[in-house]
Amino acid sequence: MAWATLGGIVAFTTMNPFYLLPLWAISWFVFTQQRVPGPASRSFRMFLVAGLMAVLIRTALVFLGPFTASNVAYFALEGLRLGTILVIFGTFNAVTDPFGVVRLAPRRFQEPALAAALALSIAPRTVASVRRIREAQQLRGIPTRGARALPALAVPVLEAGMEEAHVLAESMDSRGHGSGRRSRYRPQSWDPSAWAMALPALVAAAVFWIASTRGFGDLQPGTNPLHWPAVNPLVLAVEALLVVPGFLPRQGNARR
Amino acid sequence: MSARTGSANAGTARRVRTRQPLAASLRVPLLLVTNVAGLFAFIWPFVLPAMVHPGLDHRSDSGLILVILVGGLGGLLFTELGRGGLGPKTVALIGVLGAAMVALRLPGFVAGFNAFFIVVLVAGNSFGPGFGFLLGAIGMFASGLLIGGLGPWLPFEMVAVGWLGAGAGLMPGRGTKWPVRIGVLAVYGLVGGYLYGAIMNLWLWPFMTSGSAIAWDPSAALAQNLRHYATYYAATSFAWDTFRAVGDAVMVVALGRPLLACLDRAAKRMRLDVRDAVPAARAAEP
Amino acid sequence: MTTTDNAALSVRQLTFTYPETERPALIDVSVDIPEGAFALVLGATGAGKSTFLRTANGLVPHFTGGTFAGRVLVAGRDTLANPPRRLADAVAFVPQDAASSFVLDGVEDEIAYGMENLGVDPAHMRRRVEEMLDLLDIADLRNRSLRQLSGGERQRVAIAAALAAGPRILVLDEPTSQLDPQGAEHVMAALQRLVHDHGMTVILAEHRLERVIGWVDMAVGFADGRATAGTPREVIHDLAVGPPVSRLGRMVGWNPVPLTVRDARTLARLRPPHAMSAVTSAITGAPLVEVHGVDVQHEELGVPRPALRDVTFTLRAGEIVALMGRNGAGKTTLLRTMSGVLEPTRGSVVAGGHPPVPGLDVALCPQEPESILFNDSVVGEIRATLRARNLGGTDTAWLERLGIADLASRHPRELSAGQRLLVATAAIAATQAPVILLDEPTRGLDPESKAHLIGYLRTHAVEGGGAMFATHDVELAAAAATRILMLAGGEIIADGTPADVLGDSHVFAPQMTRVFGPGWLTPEQVAGAMA
Secondary structure: OHHHHHHHHHHHOOOOHHHHHHHHHHHHHHHHHHOOOOHHHHHHHHHHHHHHHHHHHHHHHHHHOOOOHHHHHHHHHHHHHHHHHHHHHHHHHHOOOHHHHHHOOOHHHHHHHHHHHHHHHHHHHHHHHHHHHHHHHHOOOOOOOOHHHHHHHHHHHHHHHHHHHHHHHHHHHHOOOOOOOOOOOOOOOOOHHHHHHHHHHHHHHHHHHHHHHHOOOOOOOOEOOEOOOOOOHHHHHHHHHHHHHHHOOOOOHHHO | OOOOOOOOOOOOEEEEEOOOOOOOOOOHHHHHHHHHHHHHHHHHHHHOHHHOOOOHHHHHHHHHHHHHHHHHHHHHHHHHHHHOOOHHHHHHHHHHHHHHHHHHHOOOOOOOOOOHHHHHHHHHHHHOHHHHHHHHHHHHHHHHHHHOOOOOOHHHHHHHHHHHHHHHHHOOOOOOOHHHHHHHHHHHHHHHHHHHHHHHHHOOHHHHOOOOOOOOOOOOOHHHHHHHHHHHHHHHOHHHHHHHHHHHHHHHHHHHHHHHHHHHHHHHHHOOEEEEEOOHHHHHOO | OOOOOOEEEEEEEEEEEOOOOOOOOEEEEEEEEEOOOEEEEEEOOOOOHHHHHHHOOOHHHHOOOEEEEEEEEEOOEEOOOOOHHHOOOOEEEEOOOHHHHOOOOEHHHHHHHHHHHOOOOHHHHHHHHHHHHHHOOOHHHOOOEHHHOOHHHHHHHHHHHHHOOOOOEEEEEOOOOOOOHHHHHHHHHHHHHHHHHHOOEEEEEOOOHHHHOOOOOEEEEEEOOEEEEEOHHHHHHHHOOOOHHHHHHHHHOOOOOOOOHHHHHHHHHHOOOOOOOOOOOOOOOOEEEEEEEEEEEEEEOOEEEEEEEEEEEEEEOOOEEEEEOOOOOOHHHHHHHHHOOOOOOEEEEEEOOEOOOEOOOEEEEOOOHHHHOOOOOHHHHHHHHHHHOOOOOOHHHHHHHOOOHHHOOOOHHHOOHHHHHHHHHHHHHOOOOOEEEEEOOOOOOOHHHHHHHHHHHHHHHHOOOEEEEEOOOHHHHHHHOOEEEEEEOOEEEEEEOHHHHHHOOOOOOOHHHHHHOOOOOOHHHHHHHHO
16 A cells, blocks of 8 residues: 555656656566456456556547647646556555455544445355346246346345345344454554565655655656656666565565 | 333333434534535635646645545544444444445446446435445445555545435435435436536546646636536536436436335334333332 | 342343234243253244344344343343343354354454454454364364355354353354254254353254254243243153154154154164055156256366266156255256256256246246345235236235235235245246246245145145255155255265155154164154054
């Protein structure tokens, strides 16, 4: 999480393509090294597409204004920045175990977080239940397609859900939920690998932030007049720090 | 011992109220403040122009601050809603209904428009605005996690869908005649479908359009910015949102009645009333 | 104080009425369950068992509402003044459907959840989790997701999760009803360890008495909301319920009534039945569904897993087939394949010369019968089926067939589990498909509903239809089936008359077979031969 947020900041502070494009490569590398199986992993591709779309759409918007070379370049670069942010968060989504994120919730958020965790763990059952009910109604000769078939599917699903909620609430109350005390099993702490993940990203973000406010490293290449953006090798090296997570062993990905 | 020391009259029934479970004890003022702050986070391009320098770099900074603001706001809202304790019933209900939202957002499961809005609409209407907000926000969060939609836009989605659910709770509910209740909720779904799209586009608008004729212009007047935004919205999202808006309304008409009946029954079952009838034998006990 | 000092659960003059009902669910119940007891709560469905269990930790009345008169003390605490969460350290409750009671995703986390709520410190919690894993013999499941567990494993995890916070009283609602005999045996053994080795108090309700009666040391019987407590023998004698051996004992006038197969064997030696009546001849009606050389493979995480292997058999008109086998043997897969919703990987399924059309040639009542009910009245369900199939006919005729005509205007969700099964079966029957399949119709089924169901199946068969049901309930198979198919690992391992197949099995033999030998299946049959 820290990695993605800080990586996002890095991208946010620059419009220089020579700083933005390496971030796509870094994201791709981290993704291939750390991916977890599941729907989120598949979504990385969606984010890539969304990132490219952002570049294209943003560039296309130039036609709504004065059409000049510098405008085209400016729009394209801004699109590239947006696309980069999308891809960085896409990587984060793809390498993160959703339950891990929920478990990070601070104490005061525990109940909403628990509700979110429940939603995540019940969702596959809901999907299975819809499939099962569709099949069951089919076996009773009831049509399962079209708008008129919806009640035959939705009502049993919801009824089953309400029953489940009641059983669940009873079970939670029976096991002391809301009795006022509270502790945590295997509390997660910032271990060295989490630091190894967050620190380099923090350094990178800080350097970029400072560089952008000081006008250092040509982070905001002017497009009027248009010129070839300069690259500061030092800044580029700092940006490379974001690649560190790709080399760490895979486990407990949530904090990243 | 409120329950047993009660009346000495044999056979008298006396009510023992159990704690109201459905997030009813929310502190209204704080809720109001946070929601106004939330609204501000969305509509800042209209009200804030004077405070932001027209310089391009600073626009980036203000965007960043905005994300932090909404994140903080979401946190504040949750802390506030969760402080008295939601209690197991609310948590379990949000879990189950949130699961339905997650399921409906899974890629490939339901094609086309976002069917999960129907869940927020009917549940908000049946269980009330507080519950509607929590369900919308938590459901969006959970589905965002699972389908990989985690990013700076998530807090906006959470707050926006939360509002949608809260609004559904403000529409006429139990006790209203069915045709009226369904009709109003369907119209609300229609309008809500557009509003959701309009407000979700708003936060991205200043970053997407600078320099063009439909752009946010920090130095311009409110009316002009509104006009620009309307053009932008009509050009980019109106058609897309129509699917959602009409879809919501159709779903409410097709499914509203049986689903609401089911939820109403569940709501009734969760709001309880225990009567302690003191029998003669025990009343006589010392 | 009238309470016995060492009572774990003390119920005094309890009368409880659910909201919006007239009749009390419990009437003037006074029961003491002493510490260290292994108590069975029994009685017909709707007699008050489940309500009674749920008073033990305050779910009644705190989760039900209603009118509550009298007093319940658990570990000395009044349940009216203490909601369930404040009794969580004293009494543990395991509901019937363990799967939907799980709050988290992993086995260890689920066990720790109750302790987190009670603020147990992390180091102690860690130790307790280990103890629970050992106590219930589930250490090998520790890193699994709850979703991947079998029914018996889930039940044991649920028990561990309920007990972890340290309560000394354990209450379970039908813990073995969804399990196959082996799974049930595991759970009962674990419970006995808790009572014998750890001095806990265990209170459980169960329909299938033959599974539990040998383990418990006291019983509370319910009839129409009134309770009697005593030894299992006394209570069963008074209540006129019991496992098959007890029913037989009452029929032939054995006193005391035997409770276990062992008891009955001793008595049977004194009075063996006459020679067995003639075995019914095989049914040779027209073939309705022909399954030929069928393989089915399920994809599991991309790896194909065979669910059925080379299955061949024919369901004929007039047959009632019981499909048996442990959980995961392929029973449901076979039913789905026969009904046409699942394509076999290899081989063929033919009904009337073509692959079966779901809902037309073959209709199936699913494992959770309520999952097909979506109307707001019972008769509405029948009408929905008739309308969908464009069939005429009177809707009430189908209700009468299942003996539920009096429920016509009720809301399906307000009915008992057994009644709901009958409603769903009526909705399935109304398709007028020649082949009716039922997937595990015995869950929560009371004797009356069971009798109605068997009656319907027989009528259907006599009228030239065919029926098949998957079940773990040996006694139902023995009583209703004309033929038994036994599956193991996706293959048919036995196919024949109940007498042949069940008499030959150690695990699946009904009690009558265990007492009197192969061929004897039901108490009625034995009693007839003794007369």
